[in-house]
Amino acid sequence: MGRKVTVATCALNQWALDFEGNLQRILKSIEIAKNRGARYRLGPELEICGYGCWDHYYESDTLLHSLQVLAALLVPKMALANEANYRELRWFTPWSRSRHTEEYFLPRMLQDLTQQETVPFGDAVLATQDTCIGSEICEELWTPHSPHVDMGLDGVEIITNASGSHHVLRKAHARVDLVTMATTKNGGIYLLANQKGCDGDRLYYDGCALIAMNGGIFAQGSQFSLDDVEVLTATLDLEDVRSYRAEISSRNLAASRVSPYPRVKVDFALSGHEDLLQPVSEPLEWRYHRPEEEISLGPACWLWDFLRRSHQAGFLLPLSGGVDSAATACLVYSMCYQVCEAVRDGNQEVLADVQALLSQNSYIPQDPRELCGRLLTTCYMASENSSQETWHTSTRATCVHHISLNMDPAVTAILGIFRLVTGKSPLFAVHGGSSRENLALQNVQVTPLLGCCKPGWSQLSRLPSRGSLFPEVSSSLLGYLTKYDCSSADLNPVGGISKMDLRAFVQFCMELCATHRATADLCPLQEDMGMTYAELSVFGRLRKIAKMGPYSMFCKLLNVWRDTCTPRQVADKVKRFFSRYSMNRHKMTTLTPAYHAENYSPDDNRFDLRPFLYNTRWPWQFRCIEDQVGAAAASREPRRQSFRAPSPA
Known part of the structure; x- marks a missing residue:
């Protein structure tokens, strides 16, 4: 006999410490x-x-107000996320007593509600x-030996x-694979909220709620x-689960x-009276977004939450004509x-x-171009170094309120x-100046101008009663970037996205940068960084994700780039990368809060916990690299064969 059960999972846009709003969203989902x-x-x-x-989480008020709205059984978490953007061990202690429970005395406000003094708390299941x-919670799905294995x-x-899982480009594949593999090997139903x-904060939580059974997906959230x-x-x-397991x-x-x-016995049943005609859900194929689509959607939703919750008038964006500012304009659109x-x-809350x-109060947005013209102000701060191509590109943005300034x-x-x-x-260097003069002349065009002008323009450009947020971007x-220029903005929607992904996104949106080379136009046109953005993405991933220093990175790339580069x-x-990186690491301490989209983000505030003061010469590390270059060169030299005269007969 079948046992049909209808289960629900959800994705909620909760807000830290918004107890009233969070409660209402929970009640609506219920x-x-x-x-x-x-x-x-x-x-x-x-x-x-x-x-x-x-x-x-340290404050007693947080616990008090949580208990005031609590109406469900507490479930302990045994594996805490404590890497990258997460610091759960800072505030919580994981439950370490496997297969054990204890009686937890409820606060009196909950005793009055539930008519019970205690509840079982610990590592148990509900029968x-x-x-x-x-139940497993968030991080436990990602651990090598997840609780669902033994539970199943x-x-x-x-x-x-x-779950409380944030968005990273291409992460959805891993999340879905973990859930489907869990139910493929062990059978069963899996609900992910x-x-x-x-x-x-800097993170955007991307929903992706789902319901899976026996390796298949039966419900996919946005x-x-x-x-x-x-x-x-x-x-x-439930009979599908039992028959599936019986054959393994x-x-x-x-x-x-x-x-x-x-087992914590619950006098409750998920299935109702048997209804043979009640239809069951059919499996479906998960629909993934391409990276370009993820970029167009995730940071845009993040910007919307920032805008509506900060009650600001809109965004002010200085345009450079490069990929970064073009991408930011695209995201606002x-x-x-x-x-x-x-x-x-019909979303009345958004309206x-x-x-x-x-x-x-009577406005109804219908045309995104018209709405963008109301919410986005752009300005192009030109100088004698600005090219006509950059000016033309910067003015081709979406339909916005635009200001042109000659600085x-x-x-x-x-x-x-x-x-x-x-x-x-x-x-400037191209006119015979030193590298220090060249850098100073670039900075003098930015810090006193953008740093001072942007806040004033943001306050006065559109709605005097409110300010504007002005996203800015940087490599x-x-x-x-110039310290206290790009890093003085309010938020940065593209700060965690690699330049290569940004280029693909902009071309995906409006094909603006197919032929235009990105440049800040702060000095006469030349190659500014000494390396390509493709190489920079490789360096960033090896530095952060692969945790490589100068020597190990050299050894890795010696093999990866063997067909295109010599050891020298x-x-x-x-x-060059590590010298420039360490020389400018101090700028990360003032970096604008940026949307976190890549795991090699250099954001010093909470993600990339490294020093900001280095010996920029890296003498020991660079000497090790030079030793290997010398050894590689010696190995390629033709060996000298010693000549020995034949012995007399």
């Missing part, structure tokens, strides 16, 4: 799940208080009248995962959406040896496009947010004061 016939609903990790509370449910062997048929939206509440349901037959002999042998979990689509689909931002008089005035004080006239890995060329490139 209402939707119940209306669809679900008898079990799963929400994302820390959905009551919000995931990104950080050191607010209902018709099935068994186990012990007869648990439904595994739930309340996730946070969505910006929780108040990865990027402006909907604050999204609920997925599926009706599945290796699993059944392992199950006979597994240590059992404590993408945000406007998604807003118009959401309103067209109310737009009307509040523009202070127009030459201000630059001339500043240089005049410098000459008056010092009696010297600095020159921060090499410090290819590889050595020079690696040494």
Whole structure:
């Protein structure tokens, strides 16, 4: 006899410490799940208080207010995320007593609600009248020996995962593969819920809620959406799980040896009265976004959350004509496009947010170009070094409110004061100046101009009653930015995306940069960085993800680039990278909060925990590299054969 159960999982756009809003979104998801016939609903990790509370977890108020809205059983987490962007061990201690529970005394406010003094707390599973449910939380899915393995062997048929997993380009493939593989090897049903939206920090949680069974996907949530509440349901037959498992002999042998979990008996059933005509959900094929689509959607949703929750008037973006500023303009347009689509689909919350931002209660956004013209102000701050091509490219952005400024008089005035004080006239390198003069002349065009002008323009350009956020971008890995210029913006939607992915994104959106070389136009046109962006992406990944220093990076690239570079060329490139990287590392301490999209981000604030003061000569490391270059050169020299005269007969 079948045992059909309808289960629900969800993705919620929760906000740190927004207890009232978080509660309302939880209640809405519960209402939707119940209306669809679900008898079990799963929400994302820390959905009551919000995931990104950080050191607010230390405050007693956070616990108090969470308990005030708590209406569900507490489940302990045994594996905590404590790398990269996560610091869970800073605030929480994992449950380490495997297969053990203890009685947890409920606060009196919950005792009055539940009419019970204690609840079992620990490493256990729930035994209902018709099935068994186990839980793992976020990081536990990614560990080498996940709890779902032993739970499935012990007869648990439904595994739930309340997750707080942020977006990284191409990460969805890994997440979906982990879930489907878990249910392929062990059988069973897997429910994944996730946070969505910006929780108040650099991360964007990308939803992707799903329901899987026996290696197949039966419900897929959106990865990027402006909907604050999204609920997925599926009706599945528990008999399909049991018959699937019965044929896996290796699993059944392992199950006979597994240590059992404590069962917490629940007087409840997920299945209702048997209905032979009730349809069950059919499997579907997961639809993935291409990286260019992920870039167009993720940072745009992140920008929308920042804009509506900060109650600002819009964005001010200085345009350079390069890839970075063009991509940022495209992202604001993408945000406007998604807003118009959401309103067209009947999303009243998005409509109310737009009307509040523009202070127009009757306004209904329909055309993303028109909305973009209201929310985005661009300016082109030209100088004598600005090329006509750059000017033309920068003015081809989406339909926006645009300001053109010529900054030459201000630059001339500043240089005049410098000459008056010092009696010297600095020159660009192409005109015979030193590298230090060249860098100073680039900085003098930026720091006093953009750094001082942008805040004023952002406050006065559109709506005097409110300010604007002005995203800015930079090649921060090499410090290819002016401190307190690019790093003085409010947020950076492209700061964690590689230049190669950005180029593909811009071409995907509007094919602006197919022939235009990116340049800051701060000095007469020349090659500024001494390396390509493709090489820079390789250096960044090896430095952060592969955790390589100068010598190990040289050894790695010696093999990777063996067909295109000599050992001397590889050595020079690696040494140039580490010299420039370490020389400019101090700039990361002031880096604009950036959307985190790549795991080699150099963001010093919370992700890339490295020193900002180095010996930029790297004497020991570079000497090791030079020794290897010398050894490689010696090995290629023809060996001298010693001549021995024949002995007399």
